[in-house]
Amino acid sequence: MKGVLLVNLGSPDSTDPKDVKRYLDEFLMDPRVIDVPYWLRSFIVRGIILNTRPKKSAEAYSKIWWKEGSPLIVLSERLQDKVQSHTNLPVGLAMRYGSMTIKKGLEDLISKGVDDVLIIPLYPQFAMATTETITVLADELQKEYFPDLKISSLPAFYNKEAYINILSNSINEEIKDLDYEHLLFSYHGVPERHIKKQDITKSHCKIDGSCCNTPSEAHQFCYRHQCYETTKQVAKKLQLEEGTYSTSFQSRLGFDPWLQPYTDRTIERLGLEGTKKMAIVTPAFVSDCLETLEEIAMEGKELFKEVGGKEFTTVACLNDRNDWAELIANWINDWSKN
Numbered sequence: 615m616k617g618v619l620l621v622n623l624g625s626p627d628s629t630d631p632k633d634v635k636r637y638l639d640e641f642l643m644d645p646r647v648i649d650v651p652y653w654l655r656s657f658i659v660r661g662i663i664l665n666t667r668p669k670k671s672a673e674a675y676s677k678i679w680w681k682e683g684s685p686l687i688v689l690s691e692r693l694q695d696k697v698q699s700h701t702n703l704p705v706g707l708a709m710r711y712g713s714m715t716i717k718k719g720l721e722d723l724i725s726k727g728v729d730d731v732l733i734i735p736l737y738p739q740f741a742m743a744t745t746e747t748i749t750v751l752a753d754e755l756q757k758e759y760f761p762d763l764k765i766s767s768l769p770a771f772y773n774k775e776a777y778i779n780i781l782s783n784s785i786n787e788e789i790k791d792l793d794y795e796h797l798l799f800s801y802h803g804v805p806e807r808h809i810k811k812q813d814i815t816k817s818h819c820k821i822d823g824s825c826c827n828t829p830s831e832a833h834q835f836c837y838r839h840q841c842y843e844t845t846k847q848v849a850k851k852l853q854l855e856e857g858t859y860s861t862s863f864q865s866r867l868g869f870d871p872w873l874q875p876y877t878d879r880t881i882e883r884l885g886l887e888g889t890k891k892m893a894i895v896t897p898a899f900v901s902d903c904l905e906t907l908e909e910i911a912m913e914g915k916e917l918f919k920e921v922g923g924k925e926f927t928t929v930a931c932l933n934d935r936n937d938w939a940e941l942i943a944n945w946i947n948d949w950s951k952n
């Protein structure tokens with residue numbers, strides 16, 4: 615029997631700094647997130663980051679935590695329920711990090727009689743630190759624990775027409791009555807090194823602003839290309855005028871160069887240049903989370919006001935929108951016919 619496992623990033627079990635530390639340890643020790651040799655990663659993560667960050671992150675999580683738990687997890691569970699209501703196949707939910715493990719998710723599906731699983735990474739754009747780490751772990755688990763299980767995964771959907779339509783509608787619903795001056799598409803950043811590493815041609819990626827616009831088979835794994843493509847397709851769909859929107863990258867960590875332009879500097883620049891009303895959408899996230907609710911809706915807004923901005927509107931992630939849940943169910947039903 616076929617079944618499906620939706621997989622999102624995960625959150626700590628609570629806002630207690632001890633839980634945050636345990637979660638960050640698992641997350642940041644993933645070699646596809648901090649991609650340096652083990653001894654160096656261990657030194658950076660356990661010797662430096664985990665000494666100070668858990669307390670700071672725990673405070674940030676406390677600002678956005680819901681009565682039911684982590685917004686990312688609660689919203690993913692609501693999505694799972696809605697998707698389940700549109701398909702007869704069992705739909706499970708797991709997180710790449712934290713307590714809701716992929717192993718448990720697969721065991722649960724197997725206990726329902728499933729022997730053929732479609733993994734759906736809940737990330738529109740492919741990245742080594744998100745999509746790839748999920749599929750690699752699922753393959754490892756399959757080899758070690760579930761040799762009779764067939765596993766396949768849904769590819770990144772950053773440019774799929776039905777997804778672009780739903781994302782565009784979600785943005786339009788929020789901004790149609792605003793006379794905003796600038797719409798910023800803010801994606802989670804990654805170190806530039808990740809982009810170069812994923813270049814299967816080993817010659818295409820230059821991070822010079824032009825390679826991502828030049829057709830190449832490398833784009834199948836180029837997070838930067840895929841982010842710009844999502845922006846481009848939405849802008850086309852919504853007929854946004856050139857100059858009234860742009861793309862930036864948020865949430866950088868450490869001192870290496872990450873994808874630019876950075877979101878915080880872009881918000882600051884827009885405000886300093888005289889923009890009074892801006893809107894912001896975060897299409898790398900399908901569920902609202904720390905990075906959208908705190909970093910953007912709180913910190914970003916505060917920064918914009920500090921530099922003279924007046925109105926800062928955040929567009930909610932797709933979360934558990936009916937059209938989004940229906941689209942995932944359509945993908946599942948299409949897959950189940952093969």
Ligand SMILES: C=CC1=C(C)c2cc3[nH]c(cc4nc(cc5[nH]c(cc1n2)c(C)c5CCC(=O)O)C(CCC(=O)O)=C4C)c(C)c3C=C
Nearest residue numbers: 623624625647671686741743744802804867898903904905
């Ligand atoms: C080297 C570090 C990181 C990389 C690379 C990275 C890529 C990446 N992350 C997401 C999505 C999310 N990240 C979230 C939180 C978060 N991310 C990092 C670091 C890297 N992410 C940290 C340290 C944290 C924890 C928060 C903090 O301490 O500030 C979240 C939110 C989780 C939640 O519980 O709400 C999401 C979602 C993507 C899409 C991505 C690459 C494309």
Ligand SMILES: [Fe+2]
Nearest residue numbers: 743802865905
């Ligand atoms: Fe992240």
Ligand SMILES: [Fe+2]
Nearest residue numbers: 825826836839
């Ligand atoms: Fe590229």
